[in-house]
Amino acid sequence: MSPSKLDLLQGTLDLMVLQTLTTMGSQHGYGIARRIEQVSGDEILLNQGTIYASLIRLQQRGWISSEWGTSDNNRKAKFYCITRAGRKQLVADTAYWQRLASVMTRVLSMSSEGDNG
Amino acid sequence: MTLLRQYFARVCSFFHKQQQDADLETEVSHHLHLAVQENIARGFSPEEALRTALLRFGNVQQAREQQRAARGLPWLDVFFQDLRFTFRTLRRDRAFALIAVLILALGIGANIVVFSIVDTILLRPLPFPAAEQLVRIAPKVSKCGASCATYSTDATQEFQQRTKVLSDVTGYDAFTSPGNWKLTSRAIPMPVTGIDVMENFFHTLGVQPFKGRFFTPDEARINASPVVLVTYAFWKHQLAADPNIVGQSISLNNTPTTVVGVLPETFDFGSIYAPGAKIDIFTPYIYDRVREYGNMISLTGRLRPGATLAQAQAEANLLFPGLDGSVKKGYKGGYTAKLYDLKDYVSGSLRRSLIVLWCAVGLILLIVCVNLSNLLLARAAARSKEFAMRSALGASRGRIVRQLLTESLILSAAGSLLGLGIAIGTTYYLAHQGSIALPLLSQIRIDRTALGWTLLLAVIAAISFGILPGLRISSSNLQEGLKDSGPGSGSGRKHDRIRSILVVSEIALVCVLLVGAGLLLRSFLRVLEVDLGFEPAHSAAIALDYPSSLKTPEQFSAYVQELLHRVKAVPEIESAGITDSLPMSRNRSWGISAKGKSYRDGELPGTFVYVITPGYLKSIGMHLVKGRDIAWNDIDPKEGVVIINETVARYLWPNEDPIDRIARVGGADARVIGVIADVRESSAEATGGWQMYVSALAPQFGASDSKLVVRSRIPAETLQPTILSILRQLNPGQPAVDLSPIQRLVDHAVSPRRFFVYLVGVFAGLGLLLASLGIYGVISYSVTQRTQEIGIRMALGATQAIVQFDVIRQTLRMAALGILIGAFASVALSNLISSLLFGTAPTDPATFAAIVLLLVIIALLAGYIPARRASRIDPMIALRNS
Numbered sequence: 001m002s003p004s005k006l007d008l009l010q011g012t013l014d015l016m017v018l019q020t021l022t023t024m025g026s027q028h029g030y031g032i033a034r035r036i037e038q039v040s041g042d043e044i045l046l047n048q049g050t051i052y053a054s055l056i057r058l059q060q061r062g063w064i065s066s067e068w069g070t071s072d073n074n075r076k077a078k079f080y081c082i083t084r085a086g087r088k089q090l091v092a093d094t095a096y097w098q099r100l101a102s103v104m105t106r107v108l109s110m111s112s113e114g115d116n117g
Numbered sequence: 118m119t120l121l122r123q124y125f126a127r128v129c130s131f132f133h134k135q136q137q138d139a140d141l142e143t144e145v146s147h148h149l150h151l152a153v154q155e156n157i158a159r160g161f162s163p164e165e166a167l168r169t170a171l172l173r174f175g176n177v178q179q180a181r182e183q184q185r186a187a188r189g190l191p192w193l194d195v196f197f198q199d200l201r202f203t204f205r206t207l208r209r210d211r212a213f214a215l216i217a218v219l220i221l222a223l224g225i226g227a228n229i230v231v232f233s234i235v236d237t238i239l240l241r242p243l244p245f246p247a248a249e250q251l252v253r254i255a256p257k258v259s260k261c262g263a264s265c266a267t268y269s270t271d272a273t274q275e276f277q278q279r280t281k282v283l284s285d286v287t288g289y290d291a292f293t294s295p296g297n298w299k300l301t302s303r304a305i306p307m308p309v310t311g312i313d314v315m316e317n318f319f320h321t322l323g324v325q326p327f328k329g330r331f332f333t334p335d336e337a338r339i340n341a342s343p344v345v346l347v348t349y350a351f352w353k354h355q356l357a358a359d360p361n362i363v364g365q366s367i368s369l370n371n372t373p374t375t376v377v378g379v380l381p382e383t384f385d386f387g388s389i390y391a392p393g394a395k396i397d398i399f400t401p402y403i404y405d406r407v408r409e410y411g412n413m414i415s416l417t418g419r420l421r422p423g424a425t426l427a428q429a430q431a432e433a434n435l436l437f438p439g440l441d442g443s444v445k446k447g448y449k450g451g452y453t454a455k456l457y458d459l460k461d462y463v464s465g466s467l468r469r470s471l472i473v474l475w476c477a478v479g480l481i482l483l484i485v486c487v488n489l490s491n492l493l494l495a496r497a498a499a500r501s502k503e504f505a506m507r508s509a510l511g512a513s514r515g516r517i518v519r520q521l522l523t524e525s526l527i528l529s530a531a532g533s534l535l536g537l538g539i540a541i542g543t544t545y546y547l548a549h550q551g552s553i554a555l556p557l558l559s560q561i562r563i564d565r566t567a568l569g570w571t572l573l574l575a576v577i578a579a580i581s582f583g584i585l586p587g588l589r590i591s592s593s594n595l596q597e598g599l600k601d602s603g604p605g606s607g608s609g610r611k612h613d614r615i616r617s618i619l620v621v622s623e624i625a626l627v628c629v630l631l632v633g634a635g636l637l638l639r640s641f642l643r644v645l646e647v648d649l650g651f652e653p654a655h656s657a658a659i660a661l662d663y664p665s666s667l668k669t670p671e672q673f674s675a676y677v678q679e680l681l682h683r684v685k686a687v688p689e690i691e692s693a694g695i696t697d698s699l700p701m702s703r704n705r706s707w708g709i710s711a712k713g714k715s716y717r718d719g720e721l722p723g724t725f726v727y728v729i730t731p732g733y734l735k736s737i738g739m740h741l742v743k744g745r746d747i748a749w750n751d752i753d754p755k756e757g758v759v760i761i762n763e764t765v766a767r768y769l770w771p772n773e774d775p776i777d778r779i780a781r782v783g784g785a786d787a788r789v790i791g792v793i794a795d796v797r798e799s800s801a802e803a804t805g806g807w808q809m810y811v812s813a814l815a816p817q818f819g820a821s822d823s824k825l826v827v828r829s830r831i832p833a834e835t836l837q838p839t840i841l842s843i844l845r846q847l848n849p850g851q852p853a854v855d856l857s858p859i860q861r862l863v864d865h866a867v868s869p870r871r872f873f874v875y876l877v878g879v880f881a882g883l884g885l886l887l888a889s890l891g892i893y894g895v896i897s898y899s900v901t902q903r904t905q906e907i908g909i910r911m912a913l914g915a916t917q918a919i920v921q922f923d924v925i926r927q928t929l930r931m932a933a934l935g936i937l938i939g940a941f942a943s944v945a946l947s948n949l950i951s952s953l954l955f956g957t958a959p960t961d962p963a964t965f966a967a968i969v970l971l972l973v974i975i976a977l978l979a980g981y982i983p984a985r986r987a988s989r990i991d992p993m994i995a996l997r998n999s
Contacts, residue, residue: 029144030151047175048152052144053183060126060188061119073154077147078140085119 013046013054015097018090021064021082028077029055055080063089130188141184149174199523207527213496214528217489221532223883224485225574226539231478231876233544233567235471238464238557241566244383246323247419251459252283252429254416256452267291267412270404272440272450273315276416279436282429284421285321288414289314289390290402294703294822296660298398299852300355302368306852307355308660309369311345311398312386313407318399319346319380321419328352329363329378332401336377339405343374346399349382355397369398371665371850385559389463390415392554409443412450417459430456463556469952470873473633476949477880480630482578487623488887489582493525494616495898497586504590518587525583526576533575537563540571553868589615613902616895620888621935627881627888628939628972633950634874634881635964636957641874643956644867650796650805651700652738653859657833658699659840661823664848670752670816676847677730677814678749680825683843685732689831694733695813695823698725700796701862707783709761709809711769724765724807725798726783728818734760734793734810736826737859744776744791747812751790757815759787762808766792782809785817800866802955826859833858873953885975892979896928900983907987908995917988924987928980929973936972940965 020035021027027035032055033048040046058064063086071077082090130137149170156166174180185191207214242248255266268276268288277286289312296308316332327349336344345367347356356362356376366373380399387394407413420429433454442450457465497504504517512520541563547553548561661680667673677695684693698704706723710716727733731747742763751758759782766775766789775789795805811818825844829836837856844851864871900907907920947959957964 028147028151030148033148034155047180048148048173049145049175049177049180050183052141052180053187056184056188057123060123060130062122071147071151073151075147075150076143078144 012097013050014058015090015093017051017054017058018063018082018086018093021080022087022090026069026079026081028071028079032080058086061089062086127188127190131190131193134189137188138181138185141181145174145177145180195519196523199520200527202520203524203527206524210496213492214531217492217528218531218535220485220488220887221529221578222535222539224482224536225529225533225571225578226536226543227478227880227883228482228574229536229540229563229567229571230543230547231474232570233540233561233563234547234558235475236564236566236570237561238467238555239471243389243460243463243557244560247422248323248460249458250284250420250422251322252418252420252426253457253459253462254286254418254433254454255457255462257455266415268414268416268440268452269412269442269450270408270410270414271444272437272442272452273414273416274404275440276436280418280429280432282421282424282432283418285317285419286416287315287318287321287418288402288416289318290407290413291415292413292703292705294660294698295394296852296854297822298369299662299850300367300369301371301850306662306850308852308854309351309355309397310395311369311400312396313402314399315402315414318417319384321417323419324384325381326378327381328360329376331378337401337403339403341401341403343369343372344377344401345369345374346378346380347376348380348384348386348397348399350395351397352379374400383560388557388559389459392556392558395551409445411442416454418456426456426458467555467869470869473950473953474873474876477630477633477877480626481880481884482574484623484626484630484884484887486578486582487619487626488891489525489528489578490585491616491619491623491891491894493521493582493586494589494619495894497521497590498898501590517590521587521590522579522583525579525587529575529579529582532578533571537568537571540567552865553872554865555869555872585615613895613899616898617931620891620895621931621938623888623891624932624935624972624976625939625942627884628936628968629942629946630877630881630884631968631971632939632943632965633946634877635968636950636954636959636961637874637877639961639964640953640955640957641867641870644801644870647797647801649700649801649863650739650794651859653863655830656737656826656828656859657836657856658824658826658859659837659844659856660852660854661695661825661844662848662851663823664850670814674749674752674814680844680847681730681732683847684825684827684840687836687839687843689829689836691828691830692732692735693825693827694736695730695825696733696737697728697813697822697824699824699826699859699862700737700798701800701866704798706807707809708781709759709765709769709783709807710781712779712781712786714769721768722807724809727808727810728813728821729810730813733826736828738828739796740794742792742794743774744789746791747810749814751812752815754816755786757782757785757787757811757817758790760791760793760810761789762793762795762805764795764805765807765809768807782811783818787811801863802870827856870955885971888972889975889979892928892931892976893982895931896924896980897983897986899927900924900987903987904990904995907990908992911990912992912996920990921984921988924984925977925980928976928984932973932976936969939972940969 016036017032020032020039024031024035029051030048033046033051036044036051037046037048055064055066059066059080063083064080065083066078066080069077069079149167152170152173153163153166156169157163161169171177185194243251245251254268273286273288280286293310293312295310298309298311299306300309314332316334316337319326319331326346329346331346332344335341347362352358352362356367359365362376363378364375366375368374386396386399402414418429420426433456437452437454438449440450440452442448442452508514508517544561544563548559550558663673663676667676681693681695684690704725707726708721709724710721729747731749734741734746741760744760747758747760756779759780761769761775761780769775769780770778775792778789780787780789793808793810796808797803798805798808813823825840827836827840833856840856841851841853907915911917911920943965944960951959
């Protein structure tokens with residue numbers, strides 16, 4: 001794995017999973033992991049295996065639900081989809097994340113100005 | 118909400134591990150399958166496809182663990198892991214586990230028992246609603262103990278009307294005696310103990326009837342039809358637990374009496390007012406029947422809500438001196454009153470004893486912990502390699518300490534459970550012991566508080582004996598542990614030192630405990646040696662019932678003479694006599710003064726009076742110092758006769774011969790015919806007060822509640838049928854009561870002291886056993902460790918004697934240090950116990966010497982066994998072993 005990849009911040013994976021399920025509808029673990037990798041342009045350091053801890057956590061919180069089904073290649077697979085509570089949580093978390101990102105951007109740009117002056 | 122839901126889901130998944138693991142496996146394998154497919158589709162070779170898939174997935178095992186940690190309760194998993202491991206190791210080391218659990222069970226069990234005693238008698242409020250409002254009212258100075266702390270009927274009623282601070286004032290007839298009623302519904306009358314209580318008695322205490330109701334004011338009138346309240350036990354055992362008993366009538370003293378109610382099971386009159394006594398029935402106090410009988414009532418009151426004891430006391434100080442002794446006879450009673458919190462009155466005098474008991478049992482637990490700490494250290498030393506290996510494999514220090522603490526928690530939990538069992542058995546036994554005169558003892562049980570205390574003890578014990586070995590192990594050098602340089606290495610010595618310190622402190626603790634127990638035991642023996650003024654051995658008493666046909670004093674006299682004549686005709690009986698009160702049971706007091714002398718108000722104390730027949734003094738074994746016994750013809754109604762004790766003689770006729778002087782006794786003249794040695798009246802420990810004896814046959818005194826006392830070498834049980842059949846011949850109404858040895862009264866009086874001595878003694882014995890185990894363990898272990906060294910020394914020419922002496926010297930050094938510290942601590946603590954001692958100094962040299970000797974002997978014994986083993990070491994084998 002190349003050192004230039006981004007480490008995942010605590011809690012960001014959960015948010016990514018929720019967003020992925022919102023856009024893609026019902027999906028199995030591999031599908032979610034691949035989708036995140038694709039969207040992030042292979043820029044984050046994701047061990048695909050870690051997605052399962054995130055999935056069980058979200059499920060226990062009632063933000064996603066799961067059911068067994070059959071995948072394209074006729075194998076038994078667990079499919080996840082987002083719940084109403086999950087959508088609400090996603091809205092809240094997205095707002096929070098954007099606020100944090102904008103604050104970070106502002107703070108960091110200010111400090112570089114200070115250096116110049 | 119979300120958190121709660123998540124937690125619930127975690128708990129659920131904790132119980133569905135297998136299912137969830139299987140699900141996860143399916144998901145993972147599906148995941149990898151898809152990844153491989155995708156890679157193959159991209160043109161990878163199958164091996165390359167799998168490799169890439171696994172690479173992208175990351176560590177599979179780690180992903181599993183992460184998922185498990187996220188979904189379940191990881192700390193609980195670890196705990197169960199520790200638990201399983203602990204059970205496995207303890208199973209392997211059964212002897213150790215058994216000893217540890219047993220020691221702990223004894224220590225914790227003793228603590229629970231004592232805690233429930235202390236809790237019941239000292240800490241918990243009395244079993245009544247708003248019990249803190251209840252007060253006991255007794256004369257400020259009582260010269261004749263609790264039973265004559267009484268007031269007249271007029272005074273009581275006057276006080277009831279005038280008090281503003283107390284919402285209720287009530288009382289009971291203090292002059293009752295066991296078996297004063299008979300249940301006559303059956304062929305052979307059964308003795309029943311009843312007590313007269315004022316009609317508001319139960320209302321004041323706040324007791325609710327189990328069935329029926331309590332007394333009404335009408336039932337306390339002189340011509341009211343007789344009614345009775347029965348206790349729960351009486352209802353259950355004598356009235357066959359008849360559910361419709363209320364309103365029915367039972368025959369008491371041949372009078373049909375209506376049962377108006379049944380008291381609740383929890384109400385125990387004896388446990389509050391008369392420790393050790395069992396009351397069966399309650400009857401209303403009929404004011405007008407006993408109004409002129411003098412001071413009869415023992416008072417209890419209830420403060421108004423918000424009122425304080427001090428306010429009540431201030432009011433009592435104003436009111437009591439003005440109360441009438443008798444309105445009709447027109448004299449003031451000269452009363453005083455001190456108000457006590459009822460709880461303090463009941464158990465205040467036991468506070469010190471109970472605290473000492475509590476300390477003793479705390480010491481036991483401390484010794485238990487020290488001992489276990491020692492055992493665990495020895496085990497830890499033996500397991501040091503195992504722990505070194507585990508930490509080399511990556512176990513953190515915290516993890517190992519946690520594992521060790523789990524072990525001690527398991528031991529302590531097992532010990533506590535067993536201890537709880539012991540405690541439940543013991544408290545049940547104590548609660549059903551009628552013969553110990555301790556208040557509230559019947560209420561003792563293991564309740565929620567006691568269970569909480571048990572839990573607390575278990576945790577404290579586990580931590581205190583587990584932490585030291587835990588820290589030692591985890592701090593020991595890993596490398597050294599793995600190499601294990603074996604016996605004689607540095608770490609072994611360090612272990613030894615800690616263990617020696619533990620043993621020394623153990624000996625010191627035991628020394629303190631033994632000194633305390635020794636002092637209490639010596640006091641107890643001193644109490645037993647006291648000259649009581651009568652000789653309980655070979656003397657026995659039985660309650661008498663007189664036929665109702667006896668009307669005149671002459672008939673009574675003839676009957677009594679005939680009765681005594683028949684009893685004395687039994688060859689084994691040396692003498693027989695009748696009294697109304699026995700020593701150390703109930704008592705009552707009248708006044709006595711020298712005729713013609715004047716005394717200040719309140720100068721003369723109440724005098725215990727005994728109404729007796731000829732032969733009684735001899736039968737109970739009292740010593741006539743001067744003069745003669747009462748004779749059958751001492752029945753002059755104008756001038757009776759009286760026998761006084763030495764204390765009365767000294768005060769009323771100082772430096773004079775009291776014989777043939779005339780005294781005023783209860784308002785009548787009486788000639789002093791004898792002087793008797795003082796009798797220890799209320800207890801073996803307090804000197805007797807004023808006592809006098811008058812004739813039961815003289816019409817002006819009159820007998821009631823008579824007891825026949827006989828002196829015989831034959832045991833009371835053997836004699837009982839003979840005596841009962843004689844009594845039954847004379848009076849078919851004689852109830853089937855026991856002929857009980859007088860010694861029983863004395864035993865009852867000293868039972869609290871016996872109880873404490875017994876308990877502290879048991880604790881001390883337990884402590885001694887534990888300490889000797891501790892010494893043995895340490896010495897034996899050090900001998901094992903030094904096998905090689907001893908072998909070399911013997912090879913170089915040391916004799917068996919020298920080796921033995923060496924080991925014993927090591928033992929004695931520890932013992933001496935422990936005893937020294939313990940002795941100093943005992944002296945320092947001696948004032949805690951001094952008020953409990955009787956005729957024994959808190960630094961009694963004999964006791965101290967005996968304890969020191971005992972400890973040295975025990976230490977020698979505990980050291981001798983390993984010493985012998987050491988001296989038997991074969992140098993060749995010892996050297997080869999390394």
